[in-house]
Amino acid sequence: MTQLKDFIIKAHGGLDRWRQFEQVSADLVQGGALWSLKGLPDTLARTNVTVGLKQERASHAPFGAGNRRSRFAPERVAIEDADGAVLEELLQPRASFAGHTLQTPWTELQLAYFAGCAMWTYLNMPFLLAWPGVETEELEPWPIHSGDWRRLAVRFPANIATHSTVQTLYFDGDGLLKRHDYDVEISGNTPGAHIIEDYTEVLGIKFPTRRRIYARQPDGSFGIDPLVVSIDLSNIRLG
Template structure:
C-alpha cells in the first residue's frame, strides 16, 4: 500500500473492522433529476441496502416492494417485483454498448448502475485493498482554498465499477472528499463526485452525504445543478 493509502485506511477505522465483517447494511436515500431523465422516476427514495464486504454482491430493497440483486461473480442483475416476478439481466455491462449520456435505461439497467455504484461507495476505502487493485499517489487537487491529496486507483476486470481508473482525493485528516470518474454505462460522462459528510459506525468511517456533478473540461464541477444525491443512514457492519 502507498503511504497515502495507509493514512486513508487508518483515518477510516483501519482494516480490522472490515476483515472481521461479512456484511454492511445501510439505508440509502437517492435524489436528483437523473433518475427521471433516465426513465426511472420511481427510483427516487430510500433503499435498504445489504452489501457483501469481501465480494461484489449487493441487494437493494426498494419502497415499492421491488428487490434488485447484483452478483458480479455470477454476472447477473436480477429484479424481483412486488408480485414475485423476476427479470434477470446477464452480463449487464454489455447491455449499455453504444449508449450515450442521453440514452434512457430499463429498470434492470438502472438497477445495475445503482447496485454496483452503491456497493463500491459502502466498502470504500477497504475496496482499495482488494486483490488486483493498483494505487498510486498523484498530484493534489486544490479547491476553495483546500489542498486534497490524490490517489489514482485502477481496478481489475473482476470488478464492475464506473470505469477502470478513478481518481480519489482526501483532506489532511484522510477523509475522502472527491472522486473523478466517467461511467462507461453513461457514455463516459465526466463526473465530479463529492463526499460532503462522514460519520462513524461500528468502528468505520462512512461517507453519509454524496453530491454528484458534471465535470467541466477544466475539471471544475458544474454546480448549477446536482444530478444525483445520496444520503446514508443506519449503517451496520455484521
C-alpha cells in the first residue's frame, strides 16, 4: 500500500516538490445543475480560487456581486468585502447542513463552505494521502475499455473537512488520478462520480484542468445526464 501511495504521489510531481509551496490559485469556471438547484446559479460561475497546501483554507474571489470574497476553514466560513472587512460569518458551518437533502437550498455562507471544502480537497489531491491520519486501502481494480484502473479507498480523520469520511480514488497505469467517488454528506449523502481529465504541469506538479461530476449509481456506474457540476481550471499558480 505504501508503494502504491508513493507511486501515485510521485506521478503527480512528488511530495518533496509539493512541500516547497504554500498555496495554489487558479481561474475557475463552473457549471452544472447543482448551483441552480441550490438557488445560487451565478455566484461562482466565473471566479478565482486559492487554497492552502499546509493548512485547510480556501478563498473564492470574486464571490458573487459587489467585489466580495469568501474565506473557508473547517470551523469558520465568512464573506468579506474588498478591504477584508467581514460582512457575514458562520461558526461551525458544517452543523448548519443538518437535515439537508440534495434539493435543500443553500445560503451564501453555506455555498462558501461547500465550495471551499470541495476545491481544497480537489487541488490538494493526491498529496492528501500523505497527511497525518489519512488511511488508505487498495481495492479491486476497476475495469474500463482501455485497461484496469487501480483503486484506493481513503478514510479521512474527523479534523479534515471534506465531502465524506470515506472516498474512492481511481488511477490509470501512469499513476494519474482519473476518477474520484464520494458521498456528499452535507447534501443528504448524495453519491457522486467525479471524472478528471486534461492534465497540465505547473512547476513540476501535475494538475487536471477539466472535472465533471455525475450522479453515481449503487453499482458504481453513472450517466452523463444530468451533469451535476462542471469545473474548468486555467492559469494555475503555485506559490
